[in-house]
Amino acid sequence: MTEQLQNESDTFDIGGETVHRLGFGAMRLTGEDIIGPPADEENATDVIRHAIDLGVDFIDTADSYGPGVSERLLGEALTAEDDVFVASKAGLLRHRDGEWTPHGDPEYLHNQVLASLDRLRTDQIDLYQFHRPDPDGDFEDSVQAFAEMKDAGQIEHVGLSNVTVEQLETAMDIVDVATVQNQYNVGHREDEAVLEACESYDVGFIPWGPMYTVDDEGVAEVLDEVGAAHDATRRQIALAWLLDHSDVMLPIPGTSSVEHLEANVAATTIDLTDEDRAALDGIDPQ
Numbered sequence: 001m002t003e004q005l006q007n008e009s010d011t012f013d014i015g016g017e018t019v020h021r022l023g024f025g026a027m028r029l030t031g032e033d034i035i036g037p038p039a040d041e042e043n044a045t046d047v048i049r050h051a052i053d054l055g056v057d058f059i060d061t062a063d064s065y066g067p068g069v070s071e072r073l074l075g076e077a078l079t080a081e082d083d084v085f086v087a088s089k090a091g092l093l094r095h096r097d098g099e100w101t102p103h104g105d106p107e108y109l110h111n112q113v114l115a116s117l118d119r120l121r122t123d124q125i126d127l128y129q130f131h132r133p134d135p136d137g138d139f140e141d142s143v144q145a146f147a148e149m150k151d152a153g154q155i156e157h158v159g160l161s162n163v164t165v166e167q168l169e170t171a172m173d174i175v176d177v178a179t180v181q182n183q184y185n186v187g188h189r190e191d192e193a194v195l196e197a198c199e200s201y202d203v204g205f206i207p208w209g210p211m212y213t214v215d216d217e218g219v220a221e222v223l224d225e226v227g228a229a230h231d232a233t234r235r236q237i238a239l240a241w242l243l244d245h246s247d248v249m250l251p252i253p254g255t256s257s258v259e260h261l262e263a264n265v266a267a268t269t270i271d272l273t274d275e276d277r278a279a280l281d282g283i284d285p286q
Contacts, residue, residue, distance in 0.1 A: 010022075010243070010268065012204055012247070012248060012250060014058075014085065014126075014127060014157060014178050014179060014204050014250075015127075015156065015157040015176070015178040017085055017126065017156075017157070019057050019058040019085045019250075020055060020056065020057055020058060020268075021243060021249065021250050021251070022056070022058075022239070022243065022250075022251055022253075022264070022265065022267070022268050023056060023057075023058030023059060023060055023206075023250055023251065023252040024048075024051045024056045024058070024059050024060070024252060024253070024254070024261070025059075025060050025061075025208070025252035025253060025254030026048070026059055026060065026061040026065065026070045026073070026074055026254065027060075027061070027062070027065045027070060027254045028254040028255055028256045029044040029047065029048070029065075029069070029070050029073055029254075029256055030065050030066045030069045030070050031066070031069070033098055034064075034065055034066070034094060035066070035094065035096060035098070036066065036069065037066070037069050038069075038073075038256065041073065043256065044073050044077075044256060045073065045076070045077045046258060047255070047256060047257070047258055047261060048073065048074060048077040048078070049077060050258050050261060050262075051261055052082055052084060054261070054262070054265045055265075056084075056265070057083055057084050057085055058084070058085045058087070058250065058252070059074065059084055059085070059086050059087070059252075060087045060088075060181075060206065060252045061074055061086070061087070061088050061089075062088055062089035062090070062092070062129075062131060063088060063089065063090050063112050063115060063116050063119075064089070064090075064092045064093060064094040064100070064131065065094070066094070067093070067094045068115070068119055071088060071116055071119035071120050072119045074086065074119075074120060075119050075120040075121035075122070076121075078120075078121075085126045085127070086120060086122070086125065086126050086127070087125075087126060087127035087128070087129060087159065087179070087206075088116050088120065088125055088127070088128055088129070089128065089129040089130070089131040089159075089161060089181075090109050090112035090113060090116065090128065090129075090130070090131060091103060091104050091109060091112075091130045091131040091132055091134065091142065092131035092132045100132075102131075102132045102133065102134040102135065102136075102137075103134060103137075104130070104132075104133065104134030104137040104138075104139070104141075104142035105134070105137060105142075106141050106142060106144065106145035109130075109142060109145040109146070109149075110145055110148070110149070113125070113128060113149050113154050113155065114154075116128070117154060123153075124153060124154060124155060124156055125154065125155045125156070126155075126156050126157060127155070127156070127157045127158075127159050127178060127179060128146060128149060128154075128155040128157075128158065128159065129158070129159030129160060129161050129179065129181060130142055130143060130146055130158075130159070130160050130161060130171075131161050131162070132161060132162045133162065133163060133167060139167060139170065139171075140170060140171075140174060143158075143160075143170075143171045143174045143175060144174055144175075146158045146175060147174055147175035150175060157176075157178035157179070158171075158175050158176065158177055158178060159177065159178055159179035159180065159181060159204075159206075160177055160179070160180050160181070161180070161181040161182065161206075161208075162181070162182055162183075163180060163182065163194070164194065165193050165194055165197045168180060168194065168197055168198075168201075168203070169197075172201070177201075177203055178203065178204060179203060179204035179205070179206055179250070180194060180198050180203055180204070180205055180206065181205075181206035181207075181208055182194055182195075182205070182206075182207070182208065183207070183208050183209045183212070184205070184207035184208075184209075184210075184242075185207060185209055185210050185211060185212055185213050185214075185238060185242070186213065186214070186219060186223070186238050186241050186242070186280060186283055186285075187212075187213025187214070187216050187218075187219040187283060187285055188209070188212065188213050188285055189285040190285070195246060195248075195249075198248050199246060199247070199248050202248065203248065204248055204250050205246065205248045205249055205250065206250045206251075206252055207242055207249060207250075207251055207252075208252070210238065210239060210242055210251045210252070210253050211235050211238050211239070211253060214234045214235050214238050215234075218283065218284060219283055220234055222279050222280060222282075222283050223235075223237045223238060223280075225279065226272070226276045226279055226280060229273075229276070230270050232266075232267070232270055233263065235253075235263070235264075235267075236263060236264070236266065236267035236270060237267075237270065237276075237280070239251055239253060239264060239267035239268075240267050240268075240270035240272055241272065241277075241280045243267075243268065244272050244277065
């Protein structure tokens with residue numbers, strides 16, 4: 001029997017909107033290297049629909065995934081009857097040569113939200129995140145653009161991504177910040193201070209790359225050892241650790257496979273013991 005997200009206590013309020021803490025990242029629904037459409041768009045739609053059937057009600061995407069492809073697929077797959085909280089992002093360009101380039105010009109951001117609204121087929125995006133601070137731009141001006149989008153009713157909530165604690169606090173002086181999305185996983189915890197700040201401010205923390213280090217030396221062995229006691233894979237244990245590690249944690253594992261999707265959702269049923277936590281917390285992040 002396929003597990004479903006049913007535990008209402010394992011939820012988080014994003015700006016007053018309640019979602020299950022395990023979401024779905026839609027980046028992998030695009031073509032190879034996150035460029036262009038997938039080889040099988042019908043399969044991509046099936047994954048989206050199956051995630052909703054499993055109780056997933058928080059889906060994360062970005063204008064740069066494809067670019068534009070992930071948002072378009074979500075817009076085509078979701079219906080007015082779906083009770084799904086959709087998060088997208090702007091401010092990071094995806095180039096055909098594989099490069100990612102920050103671009104935080106306010107005029108550009110204002111244009112991008114219009115494109116995101118069109119592709120997602122909605123009048124208002126639940127959460128729109130500044131994808132990455134632009135080293136060649138003014139951070140406060142970029143955040144102000146998101147505040148203006150919120151005031152205009154184009155977006156309901158504002159999020160940040162790839163920021164420091166100082167940048168989070170600077171943005172909070174401009175607009176209410178609902179979430180922060182930074183790289184974080186069991187083997188990569190450089191932004192522990194940002195997570196702690198999110199806990200202090202009751203801001204959701206979305207760890208991108210939640211399973212990036214599961215095969216690394218010094219990480220895989222511990223995950224396998226804990227997993228053996230729970231009949232679980234190392235990836236499932238990595239997700240279970242994230243959910244257990246902080247009440248504001250909102251993992252969004254991405255996949256283009258229904259099988260992997262089901263395995264990710266099943267990770268929410270794993271109850272870690274104190275011994276498990278000690279072993280996993282003791283991993284030396286690289």
